[in-house]
Amino acid sequence: MITINDVSKVYGRGEKAIVALDAVNLEVPQGEIFGVLGESGAGKSTLIRCVNLLERPSSGSIVVNEQEITSLSGPALRKARQRIGMIFQHFNLLSSRTIAENVAFPLEVMGYNRAQRQERVKELLALVGLENRARAYPAQLSGGQKQRVGIARALAGKPDVLLSDEATSALDPQTTLSILELLQDLNQRMGLTILLITHEMGVVKQICHRVAILEAGKVVEQGRVSDLAAQPDSRLARSLFPRPQSYAAQPGARVLTISFAGESADEPVLSNVIRQFDVDVNILSGNIEKFGEQRIGQLQAEFVGGQFDAALNYLRNLGLRVEVNE
Structure with a gap:
């Protein structure tokens, strides 16, 4: 138009x-x-x-x-x-x-x-x-x-x-x-x-x-x-979902930023990951926002031990956007 x-x-x-x-x-x-x-x-x-x-x-x-x-x-x-x-x-x-x-x-x-x-x-x-x-x-x-x-x-x-x-x-x-x-x-x-x-x-x-x-x-x-x-690195997402500053991860830990959209925002995704892949998860920040009729959330969490690569693939295969913070 x-x-x-x-x-x-x-x-x-x-x-x-x-x-x-x-x-x-x-x-x-x-x-x-x-x-x-x-x-x-x-x-x-x-x-x-x-x-x-x-x-x-x-x-x-x-x-x-x-x-x-x-x-x-x-x-x-x-x-x-x-x-x-x-x-x-x-x-x-x-x-x-x-x-x-x-x-x-x-x-x-x-x-x-x-x-x-x-x-x-x-x-x-x-x-x-x-x-x-x-x-x-x-x-x-x-x-x-x-x-x-x-x-x-x-x-x-x-x-x-x-x-x-x-x-x-x-x-x-x-x-x-x-x-x-x-x-x-x-x-x-x-x-x-x-x-x-x-x-x-x-x-x-x-x-x-x-x-x-x-x-x-x-x-x-x-x-x-x-x-x-739903894109963790977009300007819109960064303004909606501020991340914790200067967090020092534990030795051997990896920090993930996970974006949820639609039905996945209501699913027990992290509980499934912990049970299936023996991963310890420490939640650093999280929020869910509503856009019209759609719910979108972003979670930042520290993953320690277990089968990290398998857990990462599992999350991505669910259609979630996952960013690994090095």
């Missing part, structure tokens, strides 16, 4: 030039939720604003639903933007308009008549659970309700893509969860492709199918969330 090819964005010139994006390449499959994760200043907001050309890239191209957005301007660009909804961190609602009027605003711009606007607004407010607040003003709503209005407004033109610019970072944890559940429901019910940026790992764990990690304007890692989490 979205293809980003070698996109760079540079602000300024000469010695004062700031490289916000450096040859970024991403592909967002249709119907998926794709997260871009990074710290403040990594270039996340610049990237998402390039997708609908609120920021025009210095070089590279962006294709949305088979249309090269970066080649457009004027009326053609405005028409293309109608198929790309966007929600913002601070909601960006019009304080002098009611909730219904805020949602209707893009429909006015698109040329819908009054009856069409009223019907569509009614549908959208019901979709986000605010059908009883149509006549309220933004100042009368909570942060979560304001963001629901922002989502309804972004969906007004029946977009193919929804862009989310840190849409939950100004909300408390419980409200964040409700907004993420709404986005997940929209994705599943409408097949809506969602590209979101965040600095919160919890957002990625909760709803993202794929993720890209951005550092200093460069993509340093990307892939399916479940695959990256």
